[in-house]
Amino acid sequence: MTIATIDHRLGVIKTTPMASIVAAATGTALHTLSPGRTARVIKLHIANRNAANAFVQIGTGLAGAFAASIPAFFVPGGTDRPVTEEEMEEFEFTANITAASTAAAAAPNDVQVIATVKEYQGVTG
């Protein structure tokens, strides 16, 4: 069954600074959500500069407290993967957005992630 949704809400689009994931399975800050707001990731660009294949996840929580919010993106070693708005999940974040990877090491063998997010107005933000 297909479920259609219409996003009737108005939001502002922001681009995050690029995150560099330098250790495997370590939640790394990607987007700081303004208090009271919610957000959707609408676009991603992942570059796996590590030789090993990686599953890159977007979620919440830093370091060992990372919890994935959407399914992982498979990014073969030494390749990059842009994710367009049509391909992105509609998951709505209510906390700071972080990223983690199953393979990563210090630069230049890190995994780089940049996101474009749409923030929705909240009662404080």
Add this chain to the structure above:
Amino acid sequence: MSLERGPFKPGLIEPVVEVGQRVLLADGLKYRLYDVANIEPLLPSHPLIFNGGALAAAGVTAALSTTAVLDMEDSTFGQYRVMVLDDIHIQMRQPQAVTRWTNLNINATINLFTPLYDPCGHQTEFFLYRQERPFLVITNPTGYNLAQTRVAFWGYKYIIGGKHGVVHAADLEPIQMFDSIEQAMASGQKFTVVPTGGWRT
């Protein structure tokens, strides 16, 4: 009687009157009648951008004077619309101790979301006579520091004439002055009411 034009009209900004028509400047207690002698656009451009400076995460400024950007000459008043350029909230005070855009319990703000609901900015419109400038309280609602807090303005300048025509005077004597809107309405004059802020004289 009001003419068809007036403040807060939806759509791209237009003068609230034409040259040769009359405005009734309403500042809260007094209603002052003037002729409009000339109108000139104040174009959206970088000199009309107010910058409150850097602001820490969740920071709030004091009431910042807009004198350098918005003050008008004597014998003129300004019509402005507002848009923020950074992720900030602005609360407007005009004069400094009177907050605009309020209801019983809250002070509404202009923020990055405002143009999404009101693309032409007609709800942000305000007027200021001479140097009766607004003050801005700027809030950073984000979880990170902002390097600048910019607010853009655009609108029109109106050169007005009083009882003695167009004179460069700090206290331009109006054609007529009324204590109430009822008095002004009963005068038989045709005018457009222009609210010039929360001034109490």
